[in-house]
Amino acid sequence: MSATDVRATGAGQGGLYGLLVEFDDPVALVEACREVRDAGFRRWDAHSPFPIHGMDDAMGIRGTRLPFLVLAGGVIGCGLALLMQWWMNAVSYPYLISGKPLFGLPANIPVTFELTILVSALTTFFAMWTLNGLPRLHHPLFRSRRFRRATSDRFFIVVEAADPQFDAEQTRRFLEGLGGTAVEAVEE
Amino acid sequence: MSSVAVVEIDNTIDDPTRPTPLVLGGNDFTSVTEKISGIAEKPRPPRAWYVAFGVASFLTAVLFAMLAYLILTGVGVWGVNIPVGWGWAIVNFVFWVGIGHAGTLISAILFLLRQKWRTSINRFAEAMTIFAVICAGIFPAVHVGRIWVVHWLFPLPNYQTVWPNFRSPLLWDVFAVGTYMLVSLMFWYTGMIPDLATLRDRATSRLRAIIYGFFALGWRASHRHWHRYEKAYLLLAGLATPLVLSVHSVVSFDFATSQLPGWHTTIFPPYFVAGAIFSGFAMVGTLLVPARRWFGLKDIVTLYHLENMNKIILATGSMVGYAYVTEFFMAWYSGNPDEAFTFYNRALGPYAWAYWIMVTCNVVVPQFFWSKKLRTNTAVMMIIYVLVNVGMWFERFVITVTSLSRDFLPSSWDYYKPTLVDGLTFAGSFGLFFTLFLLFIRYLPMVAMAEVKTVMPAAVIEGEHRPVGDYHGDIPQTHDLHPVMHDHPEHRGDHL
Numbered sequence: 001m002s003a004t005d006v007r008a009t010g011a012g013q014g015g016l017y018g019l020l021v022e023f024d025d026p027v028a029l030v031e032a033c034r035e036v037r038d039a040g041f042r043r044w045d046a047h048s049p050f051p052i053h054g055m056d057d058a059m060g061i062r063g064t065r066l067p068f069l070v071l072a073g074g075v076i077g078c079g080l081a082l083l084m085q086w087w088m089n090a091v092s093y094p095y096l097i098s099g100k101p102l103f104g105l106p107a108n109i110p111v112t113f114e115l116t117i118l119v120s121a122l123t124t125f126f127a128m129w130t131l132n133g134l135p136r137l138h139h140p141l142f143r144s145r146r147f148r149r150a151t152s153d154r155f156f157i158v159v160e161a162a163d164p165q166f167d168a169e170q171t172r173r174f175l176e177g178l179g180g181t182a183v184e185a186v187e188e
Numbered sequence: 189m190s191s192v193a194v195v196e197i198d199n200t201i202d203d204p205t206r207p208t209p210l211v212l213g214g215n216d217f218t219s220v221t222e223k224i225s226g227i228a229e230k231p232r233p234p235r236a237w238y239v240a241f242g243v244a245s246f247l248t249a250v251l252f253a254m255l256a257y258l259i260l261t262g263v264g265v266w267g268v269n270i271p272v273g274w275g276w277a278i279v280n281f282v283f284w285v286g287i288g289h290a291g292t293l294i295s296a297i298l299f300l301l302r303q304k305w306r307t308s309i310n311r312f313a314e315a316m317t318i319f320a321v322i323c324a325g326i327f328p329a330v331h332v333g334r335i336w337v338v339h340w341l342f343p344l345p346n347y348q349t350v351w352p353n354f355r356s357p358l359l360w361d362v363f364a365v366g367t368y369m370l371v372s373l374m375f376w377y378t379g380m381i382p383d384l385a386t387l388r389d390r391a392t393s394r395l396r397a398i399i400y401g402f403f404a405l406g407w408r409a410s411h412r413h414w415h416r417y418e419k420a421y422l423l424l425a426g427l428a429t430p431l432v433l434s435v436h437s438v439v440s441f442d443f444a445t446s447q448l449p450g451w452h453t454t455i456f457p458p459y460f461v462a463g464a465i466f467s468g469f470a471m472v473g474t475l476l477v478p479a480r481r482w483f484g485l486k487d488i489v490t491l492y493h494l495e496n497m498n499k500i501i502l503a504t505g506s507m508v509g510y511a512y513v514t515e516f517f518m519a520w521y522s523g524n525p526d527e528a529f530t531f532y533n534r535a536l537g538p539y540a541w542a543y544w545i546m547v548t549c550n551v552v553v554p555q556f557f558w559s560k561k562l563r564t565n566t567a568v569m570m571i572i573y574v575l576v577n578v579g580m581w582f583e584r585f586v587i588t589v590t591s592l593s594r595d596f597l598p599s600s601w602d603y604y605k606p607t608l609v610d611g612l613t614f615a616g617s618f619g620l621f622f623t624l625f626l627l628f629i630r631y632l633p634m635v636a637m638a639e640v641k642t643v644m645p646a647a648v649i650e651g652e653h654r655p656v657g658d659y660h661g662d663i664p665q666t667h668d669l670h671p672v673m674h675d676h677p678e679h680r681g682d683h684l
Contacts, residue, residue: 026647049217049386050641051414053648064416070423088343088351095353110360110438114367117431121367121424125374128420129405132413136406148389150409151382152225153217 017140029155077119213487247619272604277331284324290468291317296428364438450591459511466504467580505554549579
């Protein structure tokens with residue numbers, strides 16, 4: 001997990017989780033994200049009801065290692081499938097059918113293929129949760145009524161109080177200058 | 189937020205110079221959320237829902253009664269006997285698995301091909317996949333006869349210390365269909381997490397907030413999360429694509445690896461996959477046309493979406509027709525008298541009636557979709573969808589039964605007839621399918637809200653004329669963001 005991830009761990013300054021600024025369209029959000037990024041904040045995040053193109057760059061998010069985990073999952077699934085079929089049909093209970101070899105690769109491909117896909121998919125599914133710190137049933141942001149529209153039609157930037165550069169007054173003034181429609185403090 | 193002026197737009201007119209509008213009726217992000225969440229939030233669904241649910245749950249009860257009768261009595265209650273040992277159970281299994289394929293095609297393959305129009309219908313189609321696979325799974329499980337030892341299908345240690353034979357295509361089926369079910373479920377659920385969070389955030393009662401909140405996993409629409417989420421979604425689509433092509437191929441191996449004339453043929457895997465997509469699209473359409481009407485979704489699931497589906501039905505239907513012709517050609521060209529007899533028998537033998545129903549419904553009927561007028565008319569579509577479903581069921585019936593009923597030895601020939609129990613079990617499986625589906629449209633967001641919003645003009649920050657293709661972060665577009673934004677006077681800000 002990168003240091004810039006939003007998962008709040010400790011309490012912020014004086015019970016403050018962070019400051020939230022609201023926008024009403026994605027263009028303004030992307031623009032503001034660039035300013036927050038360039039101001040040097042580390043513990044901050046943008047929230048929007050759908051993924052926006054160009055946000056990774058605007059926020060300076062680096063690539064995820066998810067694909068490598070999935071590759072590893074696929075290799076493990078493939079290996080386990082071959083091992084299982086070989087051991088069960090050629091070692092533990094040898095099937096002698098029409099003089100065919102006890103372990104013949106062509107006949108074992110379908111099951112190997114399916115288990116490769118299955119283990120890769122399970123890895124994708126659960127690694128995405130884990131890397132995102134989900135499931136997490138409560139979060140300070142859920143206290144904000146305004147924030148509920150983040151999953152519908154509003155766009156937010158949240159700067160955490162835990163950010164080394166955070167200063168309740170200065171940061172508030174900075175966020176107010178971003179052109180959002182409202183700034184709100186979120187309690188821990 | 190800019191919103192489109194409310195004018196009647198016919199988005200079925202192809203204009204290659206502009207991206208086709210995928211959401212009509214002047215909707216903005218707010219109204220999309222309201223419309224789709226509203227369906228799952230209404231205290232009461234429309235009356236048609238109650239009627240449909242009543243009928244469907246009655247049929248589900250019939251299904252369970254028939255299964256109980258079967259298990260308590262034995263497979264003799266079905267019409268299967270020698271020589272036709274594979275009757276409706278396998279026919280229904282192949283039929284239902286095939287139906288499921290359209291859901292994965294829409295959700296995974298069209299995603300990789302960057303077909304933006306899929307966003308309005310993918311949730312719906314994926315739900316259909318899962319329910320169809322559930323219905324499919326019932327038949328092989330009960331047709332083993334002794335369902336209490338059904339776990340022998342899996343590589344589990346048992347008291348006989350015998351392992352399954354991994355060289356058997358029937359075992360491949362267990363792995364293919366099992367993997368398909370699990371991967372479809374994960375794909376569907378992953379896509380639904382943001383929308384479950386929407387329902388959680390809009391919940392008016394504590395109970396709803398808790399239930400939707402639990403399943404939303406604490407999603408808070410964070411962009412750091414979206415980044416990994418989109419990568420995961422792309423990976424799942426990439427994994428589901430070869431998977432869906434493998435599933436019906438493996439199902440066809442059940443037939444193709446045997447030595448029976450009419451089954452032992454290499455055309456089966458592609459022919460089965462094309463047929464599966466064909467029948468699945470017809471089933472998606474059968475459900476979508478009434479649902480968009482009942483729930484007022486005509487602006488989101490537009491005529492353009494239906495027209496595109498009809499084009500796919502036309503294409504896959506023609507592929508299926510081509511496969512029928514190829515089978516006949518090969519029967520003649522191979523010079524194999526048994527193979528030739530099987531096909532002569534299919535078209536002119538005792539099951540000729542079933543064969544010609546199949547050809548009419550699958551090959552002739554979809555040809556009406558060449559006409560734009562017909563493929564944009566919802567009443568015509570519904571009739572064609574239903575006929576295609578009938579035809580595809582008969583295709584599996586013809587394949588399974590004609591080859592078995594008259595094999596190499598004329599003295600063992602017989603005419604297979606199903607029993608009432610066969611019929612009621614099949615009707616009951618439709619009941620289960622529709623019951624699950626009706627519960628889905630009542631309680632879950634039936635259109636992928638977060639995805640639909642990404643294809644609306646207001647979500648496109650790079651400007652109006654960006655290419656239609658790339659979407660969802662699968663191709664990094666950030667490098668050309670700056671110049672485009674500069675050139676566009678509409679966008680606020682001097683720099684970005």
